[in-house]
Amino acid sequence: MNELIRQLAQAEASAHGRGGVRAEFGPLVAAYHGPDLALNSAWHDGHATPTEADLSAFEAFSAQHAAPITLHVLSPFVNAALPLLTARGYVLSYTLHAYTRDLRDLPSTPALEVTAETDPATWAALSGQGFGPGSEPIMRVVAGLPGTQRFTAHVDGQHAGTAALNVQGNVAALFGTSTRPQWRGRGVQTALLAARLHAARGQGAALASVFATPGSDSERNIRRAGFQLSALRLTFTRPG
Structure with missing residues (x-):
């Protein structure tokens, strides 16, 4: 299952900077698309645990663009990153369910x-x-x-x-x-x-993915279409 989630994390990270200002900091792929847009964030690509240097560089990138510090991590990779995130003041902001199904x-x-x-x-x-x-x-x-x-x-x-x-x-x-x-x-x-x-x-x-708000009508439709819950997408922010 972790390999499937790693594949999903890599695909999401690869797509994350499309059309915006993109920067990579170790396993973090950051993007900026314009003022006050929720797309301004970073994705963890699932292939390594971010280091203090990676997070510092991402935070500097966010500050350069006057964007909130927002990071998305899929749940199988959170435990390894959590001590450093907590030490640097990141807090969990919200959670989405990550669904997958084969085609x-x-x-x-x-x-x-x-x-x-x-x-x-x-x-x-x-x-x-x-x-x-x-x-x-x-x-x-x-x-x-x-x-x-x-x-x-x-x-x-x-x-x-x-x-x-x-x-x-x-x-x-x-x-x-x-x-x-x-x-x-x-x-x-x-x-x-x-x-x-x-x-x-x-x-x-060969694989489809979709994110849903827990308990929403959309989630029920996704389940009926044959998707299975595979992970959580945890979004962390670092208050300014």
């Missing part, structure tokens, strides 16, 4: 129409309507990142929800899923999950 025996193709969205601005605007007020700026960044594949689901001819996919090697990351409020409960997320799984397999991926 055999996929769910049937979606009953709803799902299409590729070629215009990043259109996708970001629709996505912002699903995620809620204040979310469109970050979704514009997500929409324009190199390698982001954008999808839109339709109900009764209307744009109902959006989602994204990025394939790194044989790992497909599913993210950016939202449903416009008036179309919730109509199978939009289920359709977007199935469409992206089929697209990922068609591009040669």
Whole structure:
């Protein structure tokens, strides 16, 4: 299982700096995308324990860009890093569930129409309507990142929800899923999950991953699509 999680950590770290200012500090891959964006953070790639020098360099990078010090670590690698993180004042901010599934025996193709969205601005605007007020700026960044594949689901001819996919090697990351409020409960997320799984397999991926807020409706949809809980994504911050 740890090898699978290491593969996931490496894929997420490799994708982390797409389109932004990227820097590597040992096993940490840091990225800056612009003021006040949650994408400004570092990912642990799963291949070594960060040293004090690695963390100092990452903290300096964050300070250079006036960004909060935020670090994502998958749970199998936390114990080794925790003493140093604690000593340097990092605290656990929040946790997401990390799900994976192989790309055999996929769910049937979606009953709803799902299409590729070629215009990043259109996708970001629709996505912002699903995620809620204040979310469109970050979704514009997500929409324009190199390698982001954008999808839109339709109900009764209307744009109902959006989602994204990025394939790194044989790992497909599913993210950016939202449903416009008036179309919730109509199978939009289920359709977007199935469409992206089929697209990922068609591009040669063998493993799909997705992160979910514990106990959310999205998590229940992910489980129904055949994903298994594989790890936690722990986000640490160092207060200024």
